[in-house]
Every structure is written in structure tokens, then in C-alpha cells.
Amino acid sequence: MKFIETRGNDGSHPKSVSFSEAILAPISSFGGIYSPESLPELGETFLNAHLTSDYKTLARAVLTAFEIDIEADIIDKALSLYDAFDDPKNPVPVVKVKDDLYVSELWHGPTRAFKDMALQPFGTVLSSIAQSRNENYLILAATSGDTGPAALETFKNQANVRVACMYPDGGTSDVQRLQMVTEDANNLKVIGVKGDFDDTQNALKRLLASDTFKNTLKEKNILLSAANSVNFGRIIFQTIYHIHSYLELVRQNAITMGEKVYLNVPSGNFGNALGGYYAMKMGLPVEKILIASNNNNILTRLINTGAYDLRDSAVIPTTSPAMDILKSSNIERIFFDLFGEARTKELMFQLDNEKHYQLSDGELKQIQSIFSADFCDDDEGKQYIKDAFASGYLMDPHTATCFKAYDTCRDKPLKTIVYSTAEWTKFSPVIANALTGEVDAQDIDALKSIAKEAGIEIPAIISGLFEKEITQKTIIEKDQIEAEILSFL
Ligand SMILES: *Cc1c(COP(=O)(O)O)cnc(C)c1O
Numbered sequence: 001m002k003f004i005e006t007r008g009n010d011g012s013h014p015k016s017v018s019f020s021e022a023i024l025a026p027i028s029s030f031g032g033i034y035s036p037e038s039l040p041e042l043g044e045t046f047l048n049a050h051l052t053s054d055y056k057t058l059a060r061a062v063l064t065a066f067e068i069d070i071e072a073d074i075i076d077k078a079l080s081l082y083d084a085f086d087d088p089k090n091p092v093p094v095v096k097v098k099d100d101l102y103v104s105e106l107w108h109g110p111t112r113a114f115k116d117m118a119l120q121p122f123g124t125v126l127s128s129i130a131q132s133r134n135e136n137y138l139i140l141a142a143t144s145g146d147t148g149p150a151a152l153e154t155f156k157n158q159a160n161v162r163v164a165c166m167y168p169d170g171g172t173s174d175v176q177r178l179q180m181v182t183e184d185a186n187n188l189k190v191i192g193v194k195g196d197f198d199d200t201q202n203a204l205k206r207l208l209a210s211d212t213f214k215n216t217l218k219e220k221n222i223l224l225s226a227a228n229s230v231n232f233g234r235i236i237f238q239t240i241y242h243i244h245s246y247l248e249l250v251r252q253n254a255i256t257m258g259e260k261v262y263l264n265v266p267s268g269n270f271g272n273a274l275g276g277y278y279a280m281k282m283g284l285p286v287e288k289i290l291i292a293s294n295n296n297n298i299l300t301r302l303i304n305t306g307a308y309d310l311r312d313s314a315v316i317p318t319t320s321p322a323m324d325i326l327k328s329s330n331i332e333r334i335f336f337d338l339f340g341e342a343r344t345k346e347l348m349f350q351l352d353n354e355k356h357y358q359l360s361d362g363e364l365k366q367i368q369s370i371f372s373a374d375f376c377d378d379d380e381g382k383q384y385i386k387d388a389f390a391s392g393y394l395m396d397p398h399t400a401t402c403f404k405a406y407d408t409c410r411d412k413p414l415k416t417i418v419y420s421t422a423e424w425t426k427f428s429p430v431i432a433n434a435l436t437g438e439v440d441a442q443d444i445d446a447l448k449s450i451a452k453e454a455g456i457e458i459p460a461i462i463s464g465l466f467e468k469e470i471t472q473k474t475i476i477e478k479d480q481i482e483a484e485i486l487s488f489l
Pocket of ligand 1 (some may be wrong): 147268271292422
């Protein structure tokens with residue numbers, strides 16, 4: 001399968017690339033991204049054939065259908081990382097919570113958030129490509145808390161890859177920070193930046209776009225890449241669990257094969273939702289995809305009004321920080337798929353230059369035939385956490401935003417798959433506050449009080465973090481980032 005450019009061709013980039021090339025250099029002409037030229041057909045025949053397949057078998061079949069240029073033994077090695085999830089036989093459990101609402105838990109991997117679903121296999125794939133091409137890569141990552149730990153975990157000790165991971169000092173939870181600063185491997189560098197996530201992300205974007213930085217790396221025989229969520233190497237792994245979750249509902253006799261469901265996704269950069277969109281286009285019986293946001297409700301406004309407006313807007317810190325985003329990058333691939341490259345380029349240029357765009361009525365109708373959206377503020381989220389807990393389900397604040405969309409966005413009584421993107425351990429102070437009213441608890445205290453309240457243990461992988469030695473101690477001003485990375489190399 002070939003990957004083509006969302007904003008058309010500028011004469012200096014290849015018009016189409018293979019999967020491995022799209023992974024190594026995701027950015028195409030005019031600042032666009034590579035998107036699949038076509039999608040495989042994975043309708044009812046495929047679904048029936050995989051009704052009894054385990055997760056890895058299904059994953060292998062989906063990847064095969066995409067005809068990616070990765071050797072079968074590398075794919076097998078990458079997928080074997082799901083064996084280290086809590087239940088190797090079923091890395092993504094789907095549990096009924098109430099009525100039509102089923103939760104697909106995407107956080108049973110090593111860093112306890114859904115980023116592992118894609119990044120775990122992605123690390124092996126990328127390192128293998130780099131080795132077979134005899135190239136060395138520097139992966140730059142900027143994180144608000146979940147991508148960083150997952151990227152470090154997957155690239156730890158991988159050949160031909162080094163990672164420099166920046167996080168906003170004071171802008172992550174204790175658990176997230178400890179997951180990063182206790183990582184100890186020669187090919188990893190963790191950098192705390194004085195500033196907020198936007199400062200960190202902007203620094204990353206400047207470096208990725210800087211020719212002098214790239215040339216300095218070239219002299220050291222190092223190429224630059226990014227593991228951010230526009231990388232199709234992540235998206236492809238995020239189509240699989242949507243199909244798996246649907247099949248789980250069939251296996252649990254919650255639906256019959258072919259029956260439509262809602263997918264209900266907590267969204268930031270729209271990678272998870274894009275995976276659902278592709279699954280739907282490939283033939284998964286989906287009524288609509290419900291997009292949940294927090295108070296940074298730019299996606300809700302886009303889907304409800306067709307307007308994307310960044311004028312006078314600033315990121316609002318919320319209790320679901322992985323969704324505190326203004327520019328949702330993967331929307332671009334939806335536009336490309338629905339409206340074509342010329343219109344996508346026009347819209348994206350308008351956003352860059354004028355900070356806003358407006359979809360036409362016809363375009364908005366198309367979007368609304370696929371997506372519905374609502375946002376959930378922190379107080380509402382807290383109430384959903386509390387109510388779910390009272391009925392026996394413990395969930396994190398990102399997952400909670402979906403419960404609002406479940407209440408407000410469905411117009412048919414269909415089974416709904418809510419995607420849970422983080423374990424309770426990653427955002428414990430917010431959850432402890434919802435459950436017991438305690439405020440400003442440190443993570444360790446919040447973890448203990450939730451565990452007590454719920455009658456469960458803190459997972460060892462989390463409690464162990466508080467005992468581990470801190471090996472990554474760098475905290476710097478944002479203008480020192482480039483020098484710090486070069487000295488690491
Ligand atoms: C990254 C993340 C999200 C947002 O996912 P996108 O694919 O960027 O939309 C939601 N919840 C959690 C916990 C995350 O880590």
C-alpha cells in the first residue's frame with residue numbers, strides 16, 4: 001500500500017511513499033502528512049473469519065490487509081509485546097458498565113495508558129527499519145504526560161534509535177514524571193523544560209523544522225524522526241482495537257454480527273478517533289463515532305458548527321490533561337479523505353495564517369454523518385467518576401468525558417464502546433478528589449486512598465516507581481533545549 005500527501009505535492013517531496021518511509025518521515029509537502037491511498041475491505045467476511053481470533057492474530061490480519069512493507073518476523077516480534085500486557089490472551093478487555101455502555105480498556109500495557117497500544121509495537125518496527133537501512137535515528141518527543149513514558153519504554157535499549165523526550169516541569173502528574181525520570185538506558189534522554197506543554201511542543205516543532213539542527217545531526221550520521229501521533233506507524237495499530245472491541249461485543253452476545261454500534265472516544269490529537277474512522281470505512285458496522293472533549297472543546301465546536309477557531313484561544317488546564325489541545329493534528333486526514341488534497345491544503349493554510357476556518361454546509365453535513373461530539377467540564381467529569389464508582393466501575397478523568405457524550409450524543413439505543421485511555425493510577429489526585437473529596441493530594445497519598453476506598457491494591461509497577469532511583473535529572477530553560485540534546489548525542 002502507498003501513502004500519499006494530504007496537501008498535494010510541492011515538487012520537493014515524493015508524491016507517494018511506502019509504509020516504512022511514511023514512518024521514518026511522516027511530514028509531506030506544504031507541511032502535510034502522509035495518508036493511505038486506499039483502505040483494505042475488512043467487512044463482514046473478515047469479521048466472521050476473526051470471530052474467534054486472539055488479539056495478535058487479528059492484528060496480524062489487519063496489518064497484512066494493509067500490505068505494509070515490513071517483514072512478517074518483525075511484525076510478529078512487534079506484536080509479541082502485547083504478551084507483556086496484564087492478560088496476554090486478551091490485552092484489551094471490554095467490560096460492561098451499564099445499560100448499552102461497554103468500556104474497552106486500552107491501558108493494560110507497561111505505562112498504564114493507551115499510548116502503549118500503538119507505541120509498544122511501533123518501537124520494534126521503527127528500530128528494525130532503521131537497522132535494515134543501516135541508519136541511526138533521533139526520536140524527538142514532547143509530552144504532556146502519557147506519550148513520553150510510552151515512547152521511552154518502547155525505545156529503551158532499541159538499536160539504532162535514540163530518544164530525547166521533553167516534558168513541562170511541574171506540568172505532569174508525579175506518576176508520569178517518575179515513569180520518565182527513572183528510565184535508565186544509554187539511548188534515552190529526558191529533559192524537564194521550565195514552561196508549559198505548549199512551550200515544550202513549540203520547541204519540538206522548531207527543532208523538527210530547523211535545517212541547521214538537521215545538518216548538525218547529519219554530521220553525526222543521525223537522522224531526525226518523531227513518534228508523535230500523526231505518525232501512521234501509530235495510527236495503523238490504533239485501527240486494530242476498534243475491530244477487536246466490536247468482535248468482543250459479538251463474543252459476549254451483546255450484539256449480533258453486523259449490528260451497528262457507537263464508538264465513543266476521548267479525543268485530543270484525534271489519533272484514536274481516526275483509527276475508529278478507518279475501521280468504519282474498512283467495513284466495521286459503526287453508526288457514528290462520538291467525540292468527547294474537555295473544556296478545550298475545539299473539536300466539539302468543529303463538529304457542531306463547522307468552525308475551527310484559534311483566535312483568542314489559549315489552552316485551559318483541565319483534569320484530563322492528555323486532551324488539553326488546541327490543534328488536533330489528525331483531523332487533517334479526515335478532511336483529506338472526505339474533501340481531497342486541494343481543500344485540505346486550503347483549510348490548513350487558513351488555520352496557519354488566519355487562525356480559523358469554516359467548513360461549508362455540505363462539508364459539515366458530511367462530518368456530522370460520521371461524528372457527533374460533546375464536551376465534559378471538570379465538575380461533570382468528577383460526577384461521572386463518582387457515579388461510575390458507586391455502580392462498581394473505577395475510571396480515570398479522560399474516560400469520564402465519554403460518559404457525558406454517551407448521555408448526550410446518541411440518538412439510537414445502540415450498544416456503545418467507550419474507550420478507556422488511562423488506568424486510575426495515572427490521574428489519582430483527581431479521582432481521589434471525586435471519590436473522597438480530598439484536595440491537592442500527592443499522587444502517592446491519592447493512590448493509597450483510592451486503593452482503600454475500592455478495596456484493591458496499587459499495581460506494583462506504579463508503587464515501585466516511588467522507590468526507584470531518579471536517573472534523569474535535567475531541568476532547563478526552553479532556549480537551552482537544542483544545546484542539551486546535542487550534548488547528549
Ligand atoms: C493521548 C491520550 C488521549 C487523546 O488521544 P488522541 O489520540 O490524541 O485523541 C486521551 N486520553 C489519554 C489518557 C491519552 O493519553
